[in-house]
Amino acid sequence: MVPLSLLWLVLPSLLGAATASPVQVPLVLPADAEETLPRKNSGLKGRFLHLTDMHPDPHFRVDSAESTACHRRKPKKEKERSAYFGLPYGDCDSPLTLTNFTLDFLEKHWAKEVDFVIWTGDSARHDNDRELPRTPDEIYTLNRAMVQRMNEVFTSRGIPVVPSLGNNDVWRPNSITNEFSKYQDTILGQLFGHMNVDHFFFLQQEDTILLDDDEFTESRLSISDSTSARDDAQESSHSSLAESLMEDFSELPKKAKTDLDDFSVINVGPSVVPNPYLPTFRVFAYNISGVEEDGALEELKKKKKKEKKKKEKKTPKRKHGHKHPGKEAEVDCKKKENRETWACRPKKPQYASPDAPSRTSTLWTPLGYAQYWLPDVGKADKSEKPKFRLEYATFARSSLHPGSGAYPIPLKELPMSLRTANETAEDGQKYMPYGLRDLTIGSWLGLARRLGEAKKGNAKVRAQFRQYMYQGAEQALMALME
Numbered sequence: 001m002v003p004l005s006l007l008w009l010v011l012p013s014l015l016g017a018a019t020a021s022p023v024q025v026p027l028v029l030p031a032d033a034e035e036t037l038p039r040k041n042s043g044l045k046g047r048f049l050h051l052t053d054m055h056p057d058p059h060f061r062v063d064s065a066e067s068t069a070c071h072r073r074k075p076k077k078e079k080e081r082s083a084y085f086g087l088p089y090g091d092c093d094s095p096l097t098l099t100n101f102t103l104d105f106l107e108k109h110w111a112k113e114v115d116f117v118i119w120t121g122d123s124a125r126h127d128n129d130r131e132l133p134r135t136p137d138e139i140y141t142l143n144r145a146m147v148q149r150m151n152e153v154f155t156s157r158g159i160p161v162v163p164s165l166g167n168n169d170v171w172r173p174n175s176i177t178n179e180f181s182k183y184q185d186t187i188l189g190q191l192f193g194h195m196n197v198d199h200f201f202f203l204q205q206e207d208t209i210l211l212d213d214d215e216f217t218e219s220r221l222s223i224s225d226s227t228s229a230r231d232d233a234q235e236s237s238h239s240s241l242a243e244s245l246m247e248d249f250s251e252l253p254k255k256a257k258t259d260l261d262d263f264s265v266i267n268v269g270p271s272v273v274p275n276p277y278l279p280t281f282r283v284f285a286y287n288i289s290g291v292e293e294d295g296a297l298e299e300l301k302k303k304k305k306k307e308k309k310k311k312e313k314k315t316p317k318r319k320h321g322h323k324h325p326g327k328e329a330e331v332d333c334k335k336k337e338n339r340e341t342w343a344c345r346p347k348k349p350q351y352a353s354p355d356a357p358s359r360t361s362t363l364w365t366p367l368g369y370a371q372y373w374l375p376d377v378g379k380a381d382k383s384e385k386p387k388f389r390l391e392y393a394t395f396a397r398s399s400l401h402p403g404s405g406a407y408p409i410p411l412k413e414l415p416m417s418l419r420t421a422n423e424t425a426e427d428g429q430k431y432m433p434y435g436l437r438d439l440t441i442g443s444w445l446g447l448a449r450r451l452g453e454a455k456k457g458n459a460k461v462r463a464q465f466r467q468y469m470y471q472g473a474e475q476a477l478m479a480l481m482e
C-alpha cells in the first residue's frame with residue numbers, strides 16, 4: 001500500500017493556527033480568519049515543523065531479520081540484523097526506541113523554536129507481516145499513544161499540531177490534489193509524505209484537469225512501492241524516480257515563457273521511519289516580516305480586494321505555458337474522438353496572483369527548510385545514542401545570518417561550521433547547494449530548471465539532489481552486499 005499522506009497549507013487556517021489556543025485546529029476557513037491574525041508581539045518564531053510517517057512498531061525486535069518485518073529470526077550475518085534504533089534502508093517499521101528518541105529530541109531542541117507542527121500522519125505500523133496481522137485495536141492504540149506524546153511535546157505548550165486530513169485509505173488524496181491546486185493564491189505549499197522519498201514536483205493546471213484520480217497517481221506519484229531500498233539496489237532499478245523527475249524538469253518551458261499561474265508545487269518530505277531510507281524531519285522557515293506592525297493587516301485586506309477586482313477583469317480563458325511535447329499537435333476539438341483528449345480539455349480559471357505569498361516573498365511566504373537526519377541509526381545502541389544532524393537546507397548560506405530579524409534556523413541547531421557569518425564556499429556547497437532565496441513557485445522552478453538541464457555547471461547540484469533522494473542508500477547498500 002502506498003503510504004501517502006498529505007496536508008494542505010492553507011493560508012487562513014495557518015493564521016488561525018498560529019494564534020489559536022492549544023487545541024487541534026480544524027482545516028476550515030474560520031469566518032473571522034482575518035480577525036485572528038497575530039497582531040502586536042505575536043511572539044511568532046517564523047518556523048514550523050513537518051513530521052511524517054513515524055510508523056511505530058511495538059513488535060520490533062533487535063537482531064531480527066528484515067524478511068520478518070524485523071519481528072523474528074536472527075540473521076547469521078551481523079550486518080543484516082536490525083539495530084537497537086531500527087533497520088536503516090530496510091522494510092521494517094520503527095522500534096519505539098526510535099519514535100521515543102525522535103520525539104524526545106524534538107521536545108528538547110525544537111518545541112520552543114516553532115509556531116506549529118504539521119503532522120502528515122501514518123502513526124501505525126505497516127501491515128507487512130502475515131504471521132502478525134495488524135488489528136484495528138492496535139491501530140487505535142498506536143495512534144492514541146502517538147497523539148498523547150505529540151500532545152505532551154507540543155500542544156500542551158501552546159504549539160498547535162495540524163494533523164493530516166487522513167491517509168490513502170480514507171480519502172482520495174488525488175482528487176483533493178486536483179481541486180486544491182487551483183488555489184495558488186492561498187495555498188502556499190503542499191506537504192506530503194509519500195513513499196518516504198525526498199523530492200518535489202509540480203502540478204500544472206492542465207495536469208489537474210486532464211487526469212482522473214488513477215491516472216494522476218500513476219503519472220505523478222508512481223514509484224515502485226513494494227520494495228525496500230535494499231531490494232531496489234539489488235535490482236538497480238532504484239534510480240527511476242530521480243530520472244523521471246529530472247526528465248520532467250528538463251521539459252519545463254524557459255523562464256520567459258512560463259506562466260507562473262499554471263504551477264503549484266508539491267513538497268514530499270521523507271519520513272521518521274527508516275524505511276526505505278533514514279529517519280528525518282524538516283523545519284520550515286516562513287516570512288513574518290511586518291506581522292507586528294500596525295497596518296499589516298489592513299494592507300493584506302486591501303491587497304485582497306485589489307486582486308479580486310483584477311481577477312474579475314481578467315478573461316477566464318488563458319493560454320497555458322507548458323506544452324507537453326508531442327501532445328499538442330493541431331487537434332480538431334470539434335471531432336468527437338478528440339473531445340476527451342488533453343488538447344481539448346476545458347480550461348478552467350485559476351485563482352492566482354503574482355502578489356500572493358506563493359509567488360512573491362512577503363508576509364507568510366515559506367522561505368526554505370532545513371532537513372535533519374539520523375545517519376548513524378544503524379550503528380547506534382543503548383549506550384551510544386544516534387545523533388540528529390543537518391542533512392541539508394534549501395537556503396542561501398548568507399541568509400542563515402540575517403543580522404537583524406528572524407533567523408531562519410536557530411544558530412545552535414546548525415553545524416559548527418555554519419554558525420558564524422564567515423562563509424566558506426565549501427560548507428555552502430556541502431549543506432546548501434540550492435541557495436534558494438525563498439520557496440515561491442518561481443524559486444522552485446528555477447531549481448527545477450537547474451536540475452533538469454544536464455550541463456556541466458549543474459552536475460554538482462544534480463548529483464546532490466539525487467543523493468538527498470536516496471540518502472546515501474547506494475553506498476550503504478554496497479557495503480551491505482560485500
Ligand SMILES: *[C@@H]1O[C@H](CO)[C@@H](O)[C@H](O)[C@H]1NC(C)=O
Nearest residue numbers: 095096097098099100101149
Ligand atoms: C517510549 O515512551 C513511552 C511513553 O513515554 C514509554 O511508555 C515506553 O516505555 C517507551 N518505550 C521505549 C522502548 O523506550
Ligand SMILES: *[C@@H]1O[C@H](CO)[C@@H](O)[C@H](O)[C@H]1NC(C)=O
Nearest residue numbers: 287289290361362363367438
Ligand atoms: C519578507 O517579506 C518582506 C515584505 O513583507 C520582504 O521585503 C522581505 O524581503 C521578505 N523576506 C525574505 C527573506 O524574503
Ligand SMILES: *[C@@H]1O[C@H](CO)[C@@H](O)[C@H](O)[C@H]1NC(C)=O
Nearest residue numbers: 417420421422423424425426
Ligand atoms: C573567515 O575565515 C577565514 C578562514 O577560516 C579567516 O582567515 C578569516 O579571518 C575569517 N574572517 C573573519 C571576519 O572572521
